[in-house]
Amino acid sequence: NAGVTQTPKFRILKIGQSMTLQCAQDMNHNYMYWYRQDPGMGLKLIYYSVGAGITDKGEVPNGYNVSRSTTEDFPLRLELAAxxxxxxxxxxxxTSTITDTQYFGPGTRLTVL
Amino acid sequence: GQQVMQIPQYQHVQEGEDFTTYCNSSTTLSNIQWYKQRPGGHPVFLIQLVKSGEVKKQKRLTFQFGEAKKNSSLHITATQTTDVGTYFCAGWYSGNTPLVFGKGTRLSVIA
Incomplete structure (x- = not known):
């Protein structure tokens, strides 16, 4: 199993550009999450999904969108990067409940200039 | 919303010294998890505590869940350079709400 994979690893965007961060898992997990971690800070939940077709906002959803059309994939869309x-x-x-261990991907480092 | 407060934010220790990080919640937690993030890496699950007063050990790491299930601690005995990283606690309250992560404690170990 590859676990949780994320692409790209690094990206530089210009202000106003858009992009999609890809996330895939091959563990047949129902629950998926997106977090952001600012330098030297903790994790902030952006969006999460409890299954295909179901998504919900986390603590900091503004400026982001998500979709979950399959169990495996959970892309994060940034519109008008700032x-x-x-x-x-x-x-x-x-896995099967929201209290289960979370398995993290390696992360995408995004810089917006 | 629910918050899990974690202290200290930073801790610098000499190799061989002990280290403790604490998590506190104003309301009762159903369970608490601990994660470690190495510098430049991603968070990795260490352990989950569920029962009131529970104590679990992993080699030099001791995890405790308070009797009232409102606080938890991670204690590392005789730190090593391999312990360097940020330690996060994450609490679950109830229902279908996600885990709430603390801000983490960044541990530096001076050889």
């Missing part, structure tokens, strides 16, 4: 979105983005998944 410098405040410079961060490391982690995708995570957990």
């Amino acid at each position: 410098p405040s979105q410079t961060s490391v983005y982690f995708c995570a998944s957990s």
Whole structure:
């Protein structure tokens, strides 16, 4: 199993550009999450999904969109990138309940200039 | 919303010294998890505590869940350079709400 994979690893965007961060898991996990981690800071939940077709907002959803058309994939869309979105983005998944261990991907480091 | 407070934010220790990080919640937690993030890496699950007063050990790491299930601690005995990283606690309250992560404690170990 590859676990949770994220692409790209690094990306530089200009202000106003858009992009999609990809996340995939091959563990057949129902729950998936997107977090952002600013330098030296903790994890902030952006969006999460409890299954295909179901998504919900986390603590900091503004400026982002998600979709979950399959169990495996949970892409995060940034529209009109802003410098405040410079961060490391982690995708995570957990098994059958929302209290289960979360498995994190390696992260995408995004810089908006 | 629910918050899990974690202290200290940073801790610098000499190799061989002990280290403790604490998590506190104003309301009762159903369970608490601990994660470790190495510098430049991603968070990795360490352990989950569920029962009131529970104590679990992993080699030099001791995890405790308070009797009232509102606080938890991670204690590392005789730190090593391999312990360097940020330690996060994450609490679950109830229902279908996600885990709430603390801000983490960054541990530096001076050889």
